[in-house]
Amino acid sequence: MNYRTLKNYPLLLALVPVLALVCVALLNYFVDPYRIFSSDKSALYSDYPALHPNLRLHKAYQVNYQKPDTIILGTSKAIQGVPLDHSYFNEKSVYNLAAPLASMREIHHLLLHAQSNKPLKEVIFVIDFLSFNVLARTDGPAAGFVEGRLKNPNDTSVYWPDYLAATISADALKASVSVLRPADSPSHRVLNGQGGRADDEIASRLSDGGHRSNSQKIEAFFVDSVLLAAPYRRYATSSKQDDSLVWFERFVDEAQRLGMKTTLIIGPSHTRYWELLNQGGLWQQFEQWKSAMVSINDKIAKKYYKPELPLWDFTLPNAITNEVFPAAGDSDTKMQYYYEAVHFNQYTGALMLDRISDQVKEPLPENFGVILNNDSLSRIHAELRDGLQHYREQHPDSLDELQQALPE
Amino acid sequence: MLFNSHSFIFLFLPLTLLSFYALASRGTFRHALFALVFASLFFYAWWNPIYLPLLLASIAVNYVLAIGIHRYRSKSLLVVGVVLNLALIGYFKYAGFFVEGINDLTGTSHTLHNIILPLGISFFTFQQITFLVDTWTGNAKRYSLLDYCQFVTFFPQLIAGPIVHHHEMMPQFQQTTILDNVRENLSVGLSIFIIGLFKKVVLADSVAVFATPVFDTAQADLTLTIYEAWIGSLAYTLQLYFDFSGYSDMAIGLARMFGIRLPLNFNSPYKASSIIDFWRRWHMTLSRFLRDYLYIPLGGSRHGSFRRSLNVFLTMLLGGLWHGAGWTFVIWGALHGFYLLINHLWRQWRGHTSNAKAHWAWMVPAHVLTLLAVVFAWVVFRAESWDAALSLWQSMLGFNGIAVPSSIAAVLQPLNALPVIPEFTSGGLFRNQLFELKDAILWITGLIAIALFLPNTQQIMHNFKPVLEDLKPSSVQWQPNWIWLCVLSVTAIYTLLQLTGVSEFLYFQF
Numbered sequence: 001m002n003y004r005t006l007k008n009y010p011l012l013l014a015l016v017p018v019l020a021l022v023c024v025a026l027l028n029y030f031v032d033p034y035r036i037f038s039s040d041k042s043a044l045y046s047d048y049p050a051l052h053p054n055l056r057l058h059k060a061y062q063v064n065y066q067k068p069d070t071i072i073l074g075t076s077k078a079i080q081g082v083p084l085d086h087s088y089f090n091e092k093s094v095y096n097l098a099a100p101l102a103s104m105r106e107i108h109h110l111l112l113h114a115q116s117n118k119p120l121k122e123v124i125f126v127i128d129f130l131s132f133n134v135l136a137r138t139d140g141p142a143a144g145f146v147e148g149r150l151k152n153p154n155d156t157s158v159y160w161p162d163y164l165a166a167t168i169s170a171d172a173l174k175a176s177v178s179v180l181r182p183a184d185s186p187s188h189r190v191l192n193g194q195g196g197r198a199d200d201e202i203a204s205r206l207s208d209g210g211h212r213s214n215s216q217k218i219e220a221f222f223v224d225s226v227l228l229a230a231p232y233r234r235y236a237t238s239s240k241q242d243d244s245l246v247w248f249e250r251f252v253d254e255a256q257r258l259g260m261k262t263t264l265i266i267g268p269s270h271t272r273y274w275e276l277l278n279q280g281g282l283w284q285q286f287e288q289w290k291s292a293m294v295s296i297n298d299k300i301a302k303k304y305y306k307p308e309l310p311l312w313d314f315t316l317p318n319a320i321t322n323e324v325f326p327a328a329g330d331s332d333t334k335m336q337y338y339y340e341a342v343h344f345n346q347y348t349g350a351l352m353l354d355r356i357s358d359q360v361k362e363p364l365p366e367n368f369g370v371i372l373n374n375d376s377l378s379r380i381h382a383e384l385r386d387g388l389q390h391y392r393e394q395h396p397d398s399l400d401e402l403q404q405a406l407p408e
Numbered sequence: 409m410l411f412n413s414h415s416f417i418f419l420f421l422p423l424t425l426l427s428f429y430a431l432a433s434r435g436t437f438r439h440a441l442f443a444l445v446f447a448s449l450f451f452y453a454w455w456n457p458i459y460l461p462l463l464l465a466s467i468a469v470n471y472v473l474a475i476g477i478h479r480y481r482s483k484s485l486l487v488v489g490v491v492l493n494l495a496l497i498g499y500f501k502y503a504g505f506f507v508e509g510i511n512d513l514t515g516t517s518h519t520l521h522n523i524i525l526p527l528g529i530s531f532f533t534f535q536q537i538t539f540l541v542d543t544w545t546g547n548a549k550r551y552s553l554l555d556y557c558q559f560v561t562f563f564p565q566l567i568a569g570p571i572v573h574h575h576e577m578m579p580q581f582q583q584t585t586i587l588d589n590v591r592e593n594l595s596v597g598l599s600i601f602i603i604g605l606f607k608k609v610v611l612a613d614s615v616a617v618f619a620t621p622v623f624d625t626a627q628a629d630l631t632l633t634i635y636e637a638w639i640g641s642l643a644y645t646l647q648l649y650f651d652f653s654g655y656s657d658m659a660i661g662l663a664r665m666f667g668i669r670l671p672l673n674f675n676s677p678y679k680a681s682s683i684i685d686f687w688r689r690w691h692m693t694l695s696r697f698l699r700d701y702l703y704i705p706l707g708g709s710r711h712g713s714f715r716r717s718l719n720v721f722l723t724m725l726l727g728g729l730w731h732g733a734g735w736t737f738v739i740w741g742a743l744h745g746f747y748l749l750i751n752h753l754w755r756q757w758r759g760h761t762s763n764a765k766a767h768w769a770w771m772v773p774a775h776v777l778t779l780l781a782v783v784f785a786w787v788v789f790r791a792e793s794w795d796a797a798l799s800l801w802q803s804m805l806g807f808n809g810i811a812v813p814s815s816i817a818a819v820l821q822p823l824n825a826l827p828v829i830p831e832f833t834s835g836g837l838f839r840n841q842l843f844e845l846k847d848a849i850l851w852i853t854g855l856i857a858i859a860l861f862l863p864n865t866q867q868i869m870h871n872f873k874p875v876l877e878d879l880k881p882s883s884v885q886w887q888p889n890w891i892w893l894c895v896l897s898v899t900a901i902y903t904l905l906q907l908t909g910v911s912e913f914l915y916f917q918f
Contacts, residue, residue, distance in 0.1 A: 169905055
């Protein structure tokens with residue numbers, strides 16, 4: 001079938017796509033679904049479904065705008081567990097720069113990025129064992145780390161691909177539509193203007209089976225995708241291509257060299273999670289990991305003739321970390337300290353901040369937060385081992401559940 | 409600057425077209441050509457300005473040598489030219505490979521500082537060798553420096569081909585009737601470019617996500633299941649075709665926007681019914697180059713069947729090495745050389761039955777076998793090491809066991825006692841969790857269907873002679889009308905919105 005030949009075919013074929021793209025770019029710019037063109041510290045982004053899945057992009061640009069003097073680094077434990085409204089952060093311009101499943105390499109680059117925007121006064125780094133596994137998957141929740149977008153002292157140039165992606169891309173268009181039509185978007189995680197999340201919003205997601213059920217799901221996920229992730233099914237702090245302890249050393253070196261107040265915290269996950277590591281055959285590596293951090297911290301302190309960075313360990317068994325889990329299927333009972341075994345809640349996070357600031361307002365177990373160094377290392381190893389032995393004896397039902405989380 | 413980059417599509421290309429046609433419309437075609445050469449050099453320098461002098465020096469030396477050869481009929485000058493060109497590519501592309509080989513053979517540990525491979529060196533070097541050889545044999549005229557620069561640097565084909573021949577390009581650069589068909593050239597060129605861009609950005613890049621993790625896993629010395637290995641290999645087979653043919657389409661479309669027709673480079677190669685047929689359809693300009701400047705000078709088929717076989721094998725071996733400095737490429741070339749020998753022997757044994765007369769009962773297995781042989785060979789082409797390729801092949805052939813669902817494994821268990829049958833293992837069919845199975849199957853099936861059953865770009869554009877060669881037209885023919893405007897506008901918008909994106913994650917729990 002012959003249709004009439006268009007005289008202006010080439011002009012139209014060039015102009016129609018360009019005009020369409022200009023419209024898309026303008027829409028995306030004004031809707032700004034990733035919030036990279038503006039900043040609002042007091043915002044609660046409840047109508048931005050694409051924000052949390054792209055929080056690495058979002059946070060990198062928010063740091064550019066807000067230029068905080070205090071940042072929080074780490075993984076999802078830091079995002080969910082550190083309360084930004086705690087008095088610890090009074091008079092500080094704080095931003096939570098943590099990212100889910102962030103690797104040690106990423107965390108180091110985030111530190112440089114924030115520092116390049118404005119010299120930092122303080123850093124709180126909630127250290128995660130999983131950040132040191134160089135064989136962990138880089139897709140899933142770890143996706144989205146783009147080294148080029150993060151500034152460093154030698155390169156503070158504009159990273160244009162982000163601006164193109166946030167304006168003339170199908171992803172951005174979809175994200176803008178989700179902002180304009182929130183009713184069509186499924187329930188999503190809500191970030192606030194300082195990069196954190198609200199405690200009650202996270203807790204509201206625990207209705208499907210309760211704490212124990214949620215623990216089982218996330219334990220299976222952590223084992224399968226992070227700690228013993230396919231295809232390697234191994235945990236290693238170094239490979240031919242990468243060495244996470246080297247990145248940690250650079251991190252500590254940077255903090256000491258610049259003299260920024262830096263607090264390192266191994267967060268208060270539930271004892272059940274530490275037992276999961278044990279059941280997964282990772283206990284020796286877990287202890288070696290702690291030892292290596294102590295050693296690096298000591299080495300860098302000596303290099304700069306300064307005291308070691310405070311390395312807090314909240315892993316020891318006590319009334320908080322041994323909180324009893326509700327029975328399976330019990331979705332009514334609310335735990336006081338945990339969302340599930342991996343993630344402590346913001347009440348626990350507040351207690352953690354109380355401890356490190358020596359501002360304890362209520363009686364806390366003595367071993368909830370101890371300094372990890374060469375002197376305490378062996379004692380802490382032994383105490384945690386004993387605690388796990390005790391946990392196994394007291395909770396045989398949990399052991400069966402943990403075994404189910406492990407790969408065949 | 410890649411053809412599929414924003415800077416190329418929205419800045420470089422419009423500005424180059426505008427300046428070219430603005431100058432041409434003032435009746436100064438040579439100025440327009442000069443602008444095009446300048447734009448091509450800028451295009452090349454954008455990647456790494458350091459190598460622009462190298463390209464310019466290569467052009468200058470070869471042009472002077474060509475004048476000398478033309479004037480003095482000097483074979484010595486030809487030898488000097490060929491040696492210089494080979495030395496250039498030898499240093500930049502193969503020096504590391506040879507040093508590594510010497511180290512392996514002698515146990516030494518010579519090191520070479522990191523040499524960055526200049527973009528397109530394989531293309532512009534061999535194009536110039538052909539020009540020198542043809543000048544010496546009297547098959548090339550003497551051209552102006554501007555025409556020669558345009559021949560070597562013409563940006564649509566500078567970096568990734570097609571490998572053009574002076575006798576098909578030079579006359580086109582000398583035409584002064586470029587303004588006679590501007591509308592048609594722009595219509596055809598832009599349409600082909602959009603189709604090529606779609607093939608590269610949407611099809612090739614989408615299927616790549618199923619290939620890359622499979623080859624990375626093999627490189628990491630991990631064992632793949634038979635299903636993972638086949639999916640990865642098929643995905644790469646499709647990725648490479650849509651990527652390379654998409655890029656060739658873009659080159660053909662871009663050239664046509666300037667009124668230049670390029671030679672055909674891909675003619676639905678996976679529709680081939682034999683390996684000989686495959687090489688008449690895949691990277692056709694390279695095949696032509698290898699035939700004319702390697703196979704025939706080696707003696708071709710003029711000295712009996714043994715010499716012909718040897719020449720075919722050597723040509724493919726060196727053709728493999730042309731693709732990259734590594735043993736995997738040599739092995740890939742050797743494998744195709746071996747395929748071709750078998751194919752020639754088969755034809756001798758069966759007689760020269762033409763494809764048209766062949767019965768479908770012959771043709772279907774022939775097509776399937778050809779495609780399988782090609783897929784099998786692409787494994788070593790893509791693998792980063794021989795060990796990785798071997799591991800993938802082992803998995804594809806079932807030497808690492810054939811995982812079956814637990815219920816079936818129990819039934820098949822007795823067969824494991826037989827020595828000739830691969831071992832059946834229980835569960836873990838996709839144990840390495842490398843991709844979403846449903847997505848992989850959908851993409852691979854869809855792209856195989858496109859590659860095998862749909863007409864190619866040049867067949868669709870046949871009525872407007874998109875390339876120098878003539879092809880059998882498809883029943884659907886492109887026309888510059890409303891229907892095609894809508895189809896290609898939507899394709900362009902969709903593709904341009906896929907040029908970049910954000911890496912969104914799905915978080916299982918929180």
